[in-house]
Amino acid sequence: MGLSDGLPSPVTDAGRAGLAAILTDPATALLAVDYDGVLAPIVPDPTNSPPLPGIVPALARVAERLGAVAVISGRPAQVVVDYGQFSREPALADLVVFGHYGLQRWDARTGLTSPPPPAGLQAVRSELPALLAAHGVTDAWIEDKAVAVAVHTRRAADPAGTLATLTGPITDCAQRHGLAVEPGRFVLEIRPPGADKGQTLLAYAHERQARSVCYIGDDLGDLPAFDAVESLRRNGITGLTVASGSTEVQAVAARADVVVDGPPGVAALLRALADALT
Numbered sequence: 001m002g003l004s005d006g007l008p009s010p011v012t013d014a015g016r017a018g019l020a021a022i023l024t025d026p027a028t029a030l031l032a033v034d035y036d037g038v039l040a041p042i043v044p045d046p047t048n049s050p051p052l053p054g055i056v057p058a059l060a061r062v063a064e065r066l067g068a069v070a071v072i073s074g075r076p077a078q079v080v081v082d083y084g085q086f087s088r089e090p091a092l093a094d095l096v097v098f099g100h101y102g103l104q105r106w107d108a109r110t111g112l113t114s115p116p117p118p119a120g121l122q123a124v125r126s127e128l129p130a131l132l133a134a135h136g137v138t139d140a141w142i143e144d145k146a147v148a149v150a151v152h153t154r155r156a157a158d159p160a161g162t163l164a165t166l167t168g169p170i171t172d173c174a175q176r177h178g179l180a181v182e183p184g185r186f187v188l189e190i191r192p193p194g195a196d197k198g199q200t201l202l203a204y205a206h207e208r209q210a211r212s213v214c215y216i217g218d219d220l221g222d223l224p225a226f227d228a229v230e231s232l233r234r235n236g237i238t239g240l241t242v243a244s245g246s247t248e249v250q251a252v253a254a255r256a257d258v259v260v261d262g263p264p265g266v267a268a269l270l271r272a273l274a275d276a277l278t
C-alpha cells in the first residue's frame with residue numbers, strides 16, 4: 001500500500017517501515033499518545049487543559065481501525081479522562097488511559113486502578129514550602145497529585161531560572177525519601193521511581209500483542225517511550241515515533257521519525273491516518 005496524501009513521510013527507514021506496517025495491518029497496531037502538548041495545547045494554567053477541539057473524534061476514527069489505542073500521561077489518569085471526555089466517543093470503548101506514567105490505569109470499560117500513595121511522599125510534601133522559601137522562590141506552584149507532587153515554574157517571573165535553582169535541591173529532597181524526580185516543561189515532578197512511559201508502553205504492547213507501535217509525545221518524559229519503540233524494533237516489532245513539535249523541547253523532535261506542528265499537527269496526522277485506513 002502506498003502512502004496516502006496528507007500522511008507525512010518518516011525521516012528514517014525504520015519509521016517508514018513502522019508507518020507501512022500500521023497501514024498494512026492496522027488490526028495488530030497499537031497507537032499510544034501523550035495528553036498535554038499532544039492532544040491538548042500547552043496552557044499557562046495546567047488545571048484547565050481541554051483537548052484541541054476535534055482531536056478526540058479524530059482519535060476515535062483511528063481507534064475504529066487500529067488494534068489498540070492508549071493515552072499515557074504524567075497526570076493522574078482520572079484528570080486526563082475528565083478533560084478528554086473520551087466516553088463520548090463509542091469508538092473509544094477500548095481506550096486505556098495510563099496516569100502517572102503508568103502507575104495508574106483507567107480502562108473505558110472497568111474504570112480506574114490506582115496504587116496507594118508512595119511512602120515518603122507526605123514527607124516531601126511537608127518539606128517543599130520551606131525548601132522553596134530557603135531558595136528565595138515565592139512564585140512556584142506546588143501541585144498535589146495524590147501519588148506524586150509537582151513543582152511548576154511556568155508562571156514564575158523567571159521560569160527557567162527558577163527551575164534551574166530548584167532542580168538540585170528538589171532532587172536531593174526526593175532521593176532522601178526514596179522518590180525520583182521527573183523533569184518536564186517548567187515542572188519538576190516528584191514521584192515513585194520505576195514507572196516511566198517506556199515501561200508502560202512496552203508492557204501494554206506486550207499485553208495487546210501488538211506487531212507495530214506508534215507513539216506520539218512532546219516532552220522529555222516521552223523519550224523513554226521513544227526508547228521503548230526502538231527496543232521493540234530490535235525485537236521484530238515495527239514502530240513509528242512522532243514528535244508533537246514545540247519550541248520548548250527540541251530533544252524530542254530530534255529523536256522522532258516524524259515531527260508535526262503541535263496538537264493541530266497531531267489532529268491532521270490522525271485524520272490522514274484514519275482516511276488512509278478507511
Ligand SMILES: [Mg+2]
Nearest residue numbers: 034036037219
Ligand atoms: Mg506532554
